[in-house]
Amino acid sequence: MGSVLTRDVLVKWAPLLVLIVLILFFAAMEPRFFSVRNFARIGISSAPALMVAIGVTFIIIMGSIDLSMEGTVSVCAVVFAFAFIAMGGTLASFAWLALPLALLVGAAVGLLNGLVHVKLKIPSFMASLAMGFVGTGFALLLTGGDRIRVEDDLFRGLLTTRWFNFPIMCYVAVAFLLIAWFIQTRTTLGRNFYAVGGGEDLAHASGLNVNKVRILGFTLAGVFYAVGALLAVGRIGIAETATGSNFMFVSITSVVVGGTALWGGIGGVWNTLIGVLIVNVINNGMVVIGLPGYVQDGVLGVLVIAAVVLSTDRKSVTFVK
Amino acid sequence: MSFERIKPHLPWITLLALVAIVGIADANFLRPANLIAMAADIVPLFIMALGMTFAIYIGGIDLSAQSVANMTTVVATVTLPLFGVGAALVCILSGFVLGAVSGYVTTKLLVPSFISTLAIGGVAFSAAQYLSGQRALFMDAELRDATFGWMTGSSFGIPHEIFIGAFLVLVTWFLQTRTTFGRALKAVGAGEPAAVAAGLDVAKIKIMAFAVSGLLAAVAGLLFSVKLSGGSPTLANGFLLPAIVAVLVGGTPLTGGVGGVINTLIGTLIVAVIRSSMLYFEVDATKQQMVFGLVLIAAIALTIDRTKLRIVK
Numbered sequence: 001m002g003s004v005l006t007r008d009v010l011v012k013w014a015p016l017l018v019l020i021v022l023i024l025f026f027a028a029m030e031p032r033f034f035s036v037r038n039f040a041r042i043g044i045s046s047a048p049a050l051m052v053a054i055g056v057t058f059i060i061i062m063g064s065i066d067l068s069m070e071g072t073v074s075v076c077a078v079v080f081a082f083a084f085i086a087m088g089g090t091l092a093s094f095a096w097l098a099l100p101l102a103l104l105v106g107a108a109v110g111l112l113n114g115l116v117h118v119k120l121k122i123p124s125f126m127a128s129l130a131m132g133f134v135g136t137g138f139a140l141l142l143t144g145g146d147r148i149r150v151e152d153d154l155f156r157g158l159l160t161t162r163w164f165n166f167p168i169m170c171y172v173a174v175a176f177l178l179i180a181w182f183i184q185t186r187t188t189l190g191r192n193f194y195a196v197g198g199g200e201d202l203a204h205a206s207g208l209n210v211n212k213v214r215i216l217g218f219t220l221a222g223v224f225y226a227v228g229a230l231l232a233v234g235r236i237g238i239a240e241t242a243t244g245s246n247f248m249f250v251s252i253t254s255v256v257v258g259g260t261a262l263w264g265g266i267g268g269v270w271n272t273l274i275g276v277l278i279v280n281v282i283n284n285g286m287v288v289i290g291l292p293g294y295v296q297d298g299v300l301g302v303l304v305i306a307a308v309v310l311s312t313d314r315k316s317v318t319f320v321k
Numbered sequence: 322m323s324f325e326r327i328k329p330h331l332p333w334i335t336l337l338a339l340v341a342i343v344g345i346a347d348a349n350f351l352r353p354a355n356l357i358a359m360a361a362d363i364v365p366l367f368i369m370a371l372g373m374t375f376a377i378y379i380g381g382i383d384l385s386a387q388s389v390a391n392m393t394t395v396v397a398t399v400t401l402p403l404f405g406v407g408a409a410l411v412c413i414l415s416g417f418v419l420g421a422v423s424g425y426v427t428t429k430l431l432v433p434s435f436i437s438t439l440a441i442g443g444v445a446f447s448a449a450q451y452l453s454g455q456r457a458l459f460m461d462a463e464l465r466d467a468t469f470g471w472m473t474g475s476s477f478g479i480p481h482e483i484f485i486g487a488f489l490v491l492v493t494w495f496l497q498t499r500t501t502f503g504r505a506l507k508a509v510g511a512g513e514p515a516a517v518a519a520g521l522d523v524a525k526i527k528i529m530a531f532a533v534s535g536l537l538a539a540v541a542g543l544l545f546s547v548k549l550s551g552g553s554p555t556l557a558n559g560f561l562l563p564a565i566v567a568v569l570v571g572g573t574p575l576t577g578g579v580g581g582v583i584n585t586l587i588g589t590l591i592v593a594v595i596r597s598s599m600l601y602f603e604v605d606a607t608k609q610q611m612v613f614g615l616v617l618i619a620a621i622a623l624t625i626d627r628t629k630l631r632i633v634k
Contacts, residue, residue: 065435120622125435126382126575130617133562137610144607249443252436262433294455298447301440308432 011311015259015274022278026285033288036165043166044159046280047173048231050273053251053258054180055224057272058217060255063197063264064117064124066218069225069251071135072109073244076102076229078139081148081239084155091154103226109135110222114215128218132248140241147240150233158234169231176227180269189216197264249297253304254279261311278303329579331623332572332587339591343598350601361480363593365390365545367586368486369560370567371493372420372537374585375530377568378497379510380577381434383531385423385442386538387561389416392449393542394552398458405468412543413536419445420535424528434531449554457553460546469547485544489537493582496533506530510577562610566617567592574624 027034052069059066080102088095109131117127150156158169184190192213195203204210228247233239258275260267282303283296327334344351369386376383393412400408419441426437474481497503505526508516517523541560546552571588573580595616599609 067435116618120618121627122618122621122625123575126621127618130614130621132614133617134611134614137608137612137614140607141605141611249439252439256436262436292451294447294450296447297443297450301443301447304440304443305426305430305432305437308436309430312431 011259014310015257015271015278018257019274019278019281022281022285026281026289029285029289033285038284038288040162040166040170042277042280042284043170044235045284046276047169048228048235049247049250049254049280050173050276051176051224051228051231052247053254053272053276054177054269055221055228056251057180057255057260057267057269058184058193059124059221060260060262061193061197061264061267062214062217063200063262064214064217065252065262066113066128066221067125067248067252068109068113068128068132068135069228069247070244071132071137071139072106072113072222072225073229073232073247074139074241075109075135075142075244076106076226077233077239077243078142078148078241079105080226080230081150081233082142084150084152085148089150090152095152099230102230103223106222106224106226106229107219108222110219110225111215113222114218117218118211118214136241136244139244143239143241145241147238150237150239155234156237158231159237169234172227172231176224177269177273180224183220184268189213189220193217194265197266199265249300250279253300256304256311257307259307259311262308263312266311328623329572332570332584332591335570336587336591336594339594339598343594343601346598347601350597357479357483359593359597360486360590361482363589363596364482364486365541365548365557366560366563366567366592367589368489368544369538369541370564370585370589371489371582372534372541373564373568374493374571374573374580374582375506375537376434376438376534377565377573377575378506378577378581379527379530380513380575381427381527381531382565382575383420383423383438383534383538384435384561385419385438385445386534386541386564387557388442388445388449389419389535389538390542390545390557390560391554392419392445392452393539394546394549394556395449395453395458395554396552397543397546398460398552399452401460401464401468408468409543412539416539416542417532417536420538421528421532423535424531427531428524428527438531446554453552453554455554457551457556459551462550465547465550472544472547482544482548489540490582490586493533493537497581502526502529507578510579512578562613562617563592563596566613566620569617569620569624572624574626575621576626578626580624 032038052073056066056069080098083101084095084098087093087098113128113131116122116131117124158172159167161168163171192208195208196210196213200210229243232243254275255272256262257278258267258271260271279300282299286295287293349355369390373383373386393416396412396415397408400411404411423438423441426432427434472481472485497506505521508519508521509523509526513523542557545557549556567588568585569575569588570591571580571584573584
């Protein structure tokens with residue numbers, strides 16, 4: 001056993017194990033937790049978070065970080081809502097064009113993030129944090145602090161129409177998860193993410209245009225944030241400046257808890273799925289067993305520290321800032 | 322004259338230029354009463370920025386400052402009837418401990434500071450919500466005036482906040498320039514491997530730097546809560562961005578090692594002038610966040626020491 005149960009194996013399977021233990025724990029505490037109805041609830045809260053977390057997964061695989069998601073999600077949500085209503089306000093009209101428009105806006109914001117980070121040579125955490133503030137400010141500027149209601153029945157069908165007890169938004173999220181998986185494993189760009197994260201010197205020396213990969217990575221992340229924004233609007237039927245709030249903490253926590261190492265090169269979108277489920281099972285489970293909601297941020301904080309500690313190979317890290 | 326020679330002087334030149342521009346646009350801005358009121362208003366933010374300076378000076382960042390200040394507004398309001406002046410001590414201690422934990426997690430558990438402080442910020446937010454019962458709390462006016470009234474009064478026409486700010490900048494300046502701890506901070510910020518090789522206990526110094534940051538964030542929260550006579554888990558929201566901007570605009574780069582608390586004093590004044598100039602030029606308040614975000618990017622791009630970052634991640 002000793003040789004099989006190495007640190008690598010443990011790190012690889014620990015997130016899934018944690019998820020299973022959590023589900024069993026909450027199910028034992030409160031049988032109502034283990035019901036299709038409750039799983040659908042977890043699915044609904046996970047779907048937007050999963051999209052945002054997948055976006056940042058690509059960035060973290062490269063060894064960078066993106067903290068701009070709150071601003072990007074808000075901007076995409078607000079632009080989508082304005083365009084959707086201006087073009088007819090129902091999916092049955094030309095207003096469906098607002099969907100691809102939102103994705104384009106996400107890509108543009110992501111591209112801008114990447115350019116600020118790469119061209120101005122600012123560390124990504126700070127460049128993206130600053131851009132996130134700019135994004136939230138821009139969303140506030142567009143809305144003037146108002147909430148925009150999106151009440152089209154067809155669009156709200158994301159939440160209200162259910163196939164096999166799960167709303168459509170869950171299936172949309174799974175579809176984009178598969179797309180992300182395809183990008184990660186079957187495209188040059190996806191492999192280049194790992195090359196950059198595994199060792200930038202080496203990637204650069206083998207002739208890879210590292211800067212281009214970085215900028216494309218941030219652009220791709222922006223597209224996934226936009227999908228997250230659409231699902232978030234579909235879920236509550238409102239687009240506002242606060243649509244993006246809390247996504248930063250939750251998505252970073254999910255990615256890291258899922259087992260994608262902050263140092264880059266390790267992990268992927270399936271890890272992120274597990275991470276998002278862990279976070280949402282905890283959030284849901286604590287409410288179901290009657291714990292107050294405010295414990296969540298503290299628990300997630302402790303969890304994220306534990307996950308980073310577990311995934312850090314102490315021999316290869318000399319000092320951190 | 323090369324840009325590198327002018328660079329250290331850019332912050333105060335920027336400040337004077339901004340004051341001159343706003344002063345020309347509206348002479349009312351330069352009235353002493355207006356300038357004093359502006360300075361007094363910015364003091365809580367200044368104190369948080371002072372603490373942030375220590376975290377950035379060693380090449381880290383403290384993203385928990387806002388949550389710690391938030392938590393302190395609640396702690397101050399809850400403990401005031403119990404301990405009187407002792408409430409201040411509880412606040413300062415809790416800030417110090419949270420900062421030290423961030424520092425420990427960063428240095429001993431090797432978690433990058435932007436993640437560790439984000440996580441500790443989550444813990445502080447939970448604590449604030451628990452203590453406040455998720456409500457906005459109010460201080461008893463009489464009790465507040467009897468215990469902390471001295472913080473918000475004014476003598477010789479100068480609000481006491483300014484004295485508090487001046488006192489803290491003197492203390493931190495002394496700490497930075499006249500103590501071994503200050504020298505050690507400089508060594509760590511300038512080049513951590515060299516500091517390790519020189520035999521410094523780098524971990525201890527870094528933990529202390531984060532602890533000071535947490536402590537000052539707590540003091541900022543305490544002062545803010547006395548000013549507004551209450552506390553809530555979101556009272557100090559909106560402090561984080563301008564605090565980071567103040568440090569970086571002042572000339573302490575994200576890579577650490579140069580700059581310091583006097584730079585942050587200038588940086589905070591720049592933030593204050595930008596804020597009030599928005600009023601004078603009738604820029605919508607909703608645009609403030611965008612403007613500060615862009616100023617932040619410009620400040621980092623200008624100040625960062627790229628020789629220290631072989632690879633920019």
